[in-house]
Amino acid sequence: MAESYTTTKHAEGHPALQHHFENMEQQREAGTLGMWVFLVTEIMFFGGMFLAYTLYRSKYPAAFASASNHLDITLGAANTGVLILSSFTMALAVYGTQVGKRKLQLFCLALTIVLGLTFLGIKAVEYKDKYVDSLIPGTLIPGHPFSPAVQVPGESFDEHKLHLLPGATVKNVEMFYWIYFAMTGMHAVHMIIGVGLLSFLLVFSVKRRYGPEYHNPIEVTGLYWHFVDIVWIFLFPLLYLLGRHLEHGG
Amino acid sequence: MRAIETFEPPAPSKVNYLNAEYGLKSWLLTRDHKRIALLYLGSITFFFFIGGIYAMMIRLELLTPQGDLLQSTTYNKVFTQHGIIMIFFFLIPSIPATLGNFLVPMMIGAKDLAFPRINLLSWYIYIAGALVTIYALLAGGVDTGWTFYAPFSTTFSNSYVVATGLGIFINGFSSILTGLNFIVTIHTMRAPGMTWFRLPLFIWAMYATSLIFVLGTPVIAITILLMAFERLAHVGIFDPALGGDPVLFQHLFWFYSHPAVYIMVLPSMGVVSELIANFSRKNIFGYKFVAFSSLAIAVFGFLVWGHHMFVSSQSVYAGMIFSFLSFAVAIPSAIKVFNWTATLYKSSISYDTPMLYGLGFICLFTIGGMTGLFLAALAVDVHLTDTYFVVAHFHYIMVGGALMGYLGGLHYWWPKITGRMYPEAWGRFAALIVFVGFNLTFMPQFVAGYMGMPRRYHAYPPEFQVFNVLSTAGASILGFGMLIPAIYLVWSMRYGKRADANPWNLPGLEWRTQSPPPTENFETTPVVTWEAYEFAPPEEIEVIGRLRGEFENV
Numbered sequence: 001m002a003e004s005y006t007t008t009k010h011a012e013g014h015p016a017l018q019h020h021f022e023n024m025e026q027q028r029e030a031g032t033l034g035m036w037v038f039l040v041t042e043i044m045f046f047g048g049m050f051l052a053y054t055l056y057r058s059k060y061p062a063a064f065a066s067a068s069n070h071l072d073i074t075l076g077a078a079n080t081g082v083l084i085l086s087s088f089t090m091a092l093a094v095y096g097t098q099v100g101k102r103k104l105q106l107f108c109l110a111l112t113i114v115l116g117l118t119f120l121g122i123k124a125v126e127y128k129d130k131y132v133d134s135l136i137p138g139t140l141i142p143g144h145p146f147s148p149a150v151q152v153p154g155e156s157f158d159e160h161k162l163h164l165l166p167g168a169t170v171k172n173v174e175m176f177y178w179i180y181f182a183m184t185g186m187h188a189v190h191m192i193i194g195v196g197l198l199s200f201l202l203v204f205s206v207k208r209r210y211g212p213e214y215h216n217p218i219e220v221t222g223l224y225w226h227f228v229d230i231v232w233i234f235l236f237p238l239l240y241l242l243g244r245h246l247e248h249g250g
Numbered sequence: 251m252r253a254i255e256t257f258e259p260p261a262p263s264k265v266n267y268l269n270a271e272y273g274l275k276s277w278l279l280t281r282d283h284k285r286i287a288l289l290y291l292g293s294i295t296f297f298f299f300i301g302g303i304y305a306m307m308i309r310l311e312l313l314t315p316q317g318d319l320l321q322s323t324t325y326n327k328v329f330t331q332h333g334i335i336m337i338f339f340f341l342i343p344s345i346p347a348t349l350g351n352f353l354v355p356m357m358i359g360a361k362d363l364a365f366p367r368i369n370l371l372s373w374y375i376y377i378a379g380a381l382v383t384i385y386a387l388l389a390g391g392v393d394t395g396w397t398f399y400a401p402f403s404t405t406f407s408n409s410y411v412v413a414t415g416l417g418i419f420i421n422g423f424s425s426i427l428t429g430l431n432f433i434v435t436i437h438t439m440r441a442p443g444m445t446w447f448r449l450p451l452f453i454w455a456m457y458a459t460s461l462i463f464v465l466g467t468p469v470i471a472i473t474i475l476l477m478a479f480e481r482l483a484h485v486g487i488f489d490p491a492l493g494g495d496p497v498l499f500q501h502l503f504w505f506y507s508h509p510a511v512y513i514m515v516l517p518s519m520g521v522v523s524e525l526i527a528n529f530s531r532k533n534i535f536g537y538k539f540v541a542f543s544s545l546a547i548a549v550f551g552f553l554v555w556g557h558h559m560f561v562s563s564q565s566v567y568a569g570m571i572f573s574f575l576s577f578a579v580a581i582p583s584a585i586k587v588f589n590w591t592a593t594l595y596k597s598s599i600s601y602d603t604p605m606l607y608g609l610g611f612i613c614l615f616t617i618g619g620m621t622g623l624f625l626a627a628l629a630v631d632v633h634l635t636d637t638y639f640v641v642a643h644f645h646y647i648m649v650g651g652a653l654m655g656y657l658g659g660l661h662y663w664w665p666k667i668t669g670r671m672y673p674e675a676w677g678r679f680a681a682l683i684v685f686v687g688f689n690l691t692f693m694p695q696f697v698a699g700y701m702g703m704p705r706r707y708h709a710y711p712p713e714f715q716v717f718n719v720l721s722t723a724g725a726s727i728l729g730f731g732m733l734i735p736a737i738y739l740v741w742s743m744r745y746g747k748r749a750d751a752n753p754w755n756l757p758g759l760e761w762r763t764q765s766p767p768p769t770e771n772f773e774t775t776p777v778v779t780w781e782a783y784e785f786a787p788p789e790e791i792e793v794i795g796r797l798r799g800e801f802e803n804v
Contacts (some may be wrong), residue, residue, distance in 0.1 A: 018366075019361065019362075019770075020360065020361035020362035020363075020364075020366065020439075020770070021439075022775065026438055026439070029437075029438045030364040030365070030434050030435075030437075030438040030439065033433070033434045033437055033438060034364065034365060034430060034431075034434045037430045037433050037434060037464055038430060040464055040465065041426050041430070041464045041465075041467070041468045042468070044464075044465055044466070044468035044469050045468035045469070045471060045472050046472075047468075047469065047472075048468075048469050048472035048473055048476070048502055049472060049476075051498075051501075051502070052476070052487050052498060055495065055498060056487065056493075056494075056495075059495075060493070137483075137485045138483040138484040138485035138486070139482075139483045139484050140479075140483045140485060171492070171493050172493050174485075174492075174493075175486065175487060175492065175493050175494070178485040178486070178487065179487065181485075182476065182479070182485075
């Protein structure tokens with residue numbers, strides 16, 4: 001640690017240097033480590049829900065597969081693509097800031113925000129579909145209880161009806177949807193916060209606050225954005241894909 | 251009395267962190283870690299007395315075998331609220347948020363914590379959580395026990411479970427932010443020369459505690475959130491009626507709440523390491539063992555939660571593993587106790603008030619730890635589960651351990667915090683009263699519990715009355731003992747003898763700046779050239795230093 005006091009003297013006196021840090025290098029280290037530690041807490045936070053998912057997936061496999069089948073795989077896959085692309089533009093925004101390519105920085109920050117909003121828009125469409133099919137669990141929306149129509153054998157295919165695999169009960173399908181809404185809802189909250197942070201960064205970037213001398217806020221927000229992206233990378237297969245072959249004869 | 255003779259105390263300055271600015275705004279918008287520590291000190295003291303009032307109500311009710319003072323429903327609320335207030339709003343923030351906040355930057359030679367605004371935010375989050383919880387208590391209280399076991403909490407309890415849960419949920423983020431701040435500060439802001447193995451052991455303890463803060467607290471947050479949603483919207487993963495598993499709640503709850511016990515006692519162990527080394531004027535025996543045992547406790551602490559669930563339908567094999575691991579976690583604790591006692595051997599001990607609390611800690615923590623082993627043993631635990639034996643055991647850890655360390659630390663650093671000495675004679679007297687009162691309160695509960703008296707009932711068979719009378723008498727003495735420091739510490743802030751920079755004549759960094767410290771702690775960033783607890787005479791230090799220099803030149 002002692003070395004860090006003798007390096008990067010050039011950055012001293014930068015207007016963004018806070019009074020309690022010795023130099024910009026130390027401030028950057030602290031900011032980055034702070035975000036990593038915060039992301040660890042986030043992993044533990046989501047971990048509780050992943051544990052609940054794992055337990056009940058193994059306890060009620062048929063019901064979870066039935067419920068999972070009813071999710072819109074096209075919209076889910078599209079959203080996965082949108083998020084991966086947004087991580088790419090985020091990484092480019094960080095790169096653009098570090099090397100001083102200002103147009104790249106501004107363009108990519110704006111594009112990341114747009115992609116984030118696109119994800120939230122598609123998610124809203126999915127939520128609305130679930131609302132229409134009465135798949136909102138419990139009394140989360142008062143007066144609109146969980147009461148999906150269930151396909152009976154021999155009936156013609158209706159995508160708005162629940163197709164129950166042998167051994168699945170509506171009660172346990174409801175639990176899947178609670179876990180689905182809890183996890184994707186908490187993920188969406190993180191997306192909204194991320195879009196908010198990026199909007200701040202964009203405003204201050206327009207005011208030329210960040211550049212090769214001072215880019216830590218964009219870097220750590222990038223870390224956060226990639227983390228939220230990775231959570232979705234886990235959510236998509238667990239919620240949308242697992243058990244899909246059971247119905248489609250795979 | 252020898253080590254510090256080479257150290258020239260800084261010229262006393264009239265400006266310090268207390269009088270640098272005046273007015274309410276200068277306190278409520280402060281980013282100075284020392285002022286935030288005082289904000290926390292005031293808040294947790296308030297809650298300590300609220301929790302204490304509930305404790306007295308419990309002890310008064312249990313004075314007689316009949317349920318005559320409180321109705322059973324009221325009693326349920328009183329013991330629940332005693333637990334919630336004391337654990338979440340006093341013990342967990344106690345040492346980290348006050349002494350830790352004040353001392354972590356000072357002990358490592360930094361100007362402030364890494365994120366001063368987040369530090370202030372953590373206090374506001376604490377206050378927000380506290381206000382929501384106070385609302386819940388005033389609106390009608392909560393009766394689930396501090397453990398919130400489902401499905402009672404999610405479905406059947408007719409009390410303010412959601413509001414209380416929300417208060418605890420919010421409060422948790424203040425712990426997370428404090429832990430995050432400490433970890434980053436200790437990693438990135440140590441003064442030149444302050445290597446990891448020169449850190450005071452209090453810093454190691456704070457680091458280990460912070461690990462538990464950031465790894466454990468998010469889990470209780472999501473658990474309480476899911477519990478509240480289950481109660482509000484009938485979306486279930488805990489209630490069997492909704493297809494859920496109540497044992498999952500217990501797993502998630504104890505995954506945090508067992509490590510939370512170490513959040514309470516590890517900081518005290520850190521304080522006691524300081525007290526033992528400094529008041530026996532000797533380098534701590536086995537510095538690295540004491541340092542790493544803190545980390546070992548933090549790590550092992552995450553692997554033993556199942557010992558709370560030996561009778562909760564957990565598999566026998568899981569029970570055996572959890573039992574084994576619970577025995578294993580006793581090893582790092584024992585390492586600390588042995589190293590402290592080895593430090594005391596042939597040292598020059600001074601029995602000032604902080605040291606009395608330090609020695610009290612060793613005695614009471616040992617009893618608490620040993621009785622913990624009884625409870626970690628599967629067969630014994632089946633007999634003792636949910637009896638007063640458990641109550642006595644964890645009070646020996648949380649009050650006998652955590653609270654003693656807190657009081658010891660508060661007295662030890664009081665001259666640094668306020669610039670005034672507390673009255674020493676009163677301090678020693680109170681420490682003695684607290685020790686006697688504490689043992690009289692909780693020692694009889696071991697016996698009552700072993701004989702089968704269950705916890706959480708407001709009435710009990712008459713044969714247990716003698717133990718309860720002793721316990722209530724002890725609680726009265728303990729309560730009196732707590733009031734004495736509350737009075738003389740407040741008194742000393744105005745009328746106490748002025749303290750100089752280094753009233754105990756010690757080598758630590760926090761004693762090498764004026765009392766109270768200036769806002770930026772040190773005039774210039776210190777350069778550390780000495781080991782922690784270096785009590786060797788100066789000429790020896792000089793020789794060692796010269797030898798080292800020659801060695802490096804070869």
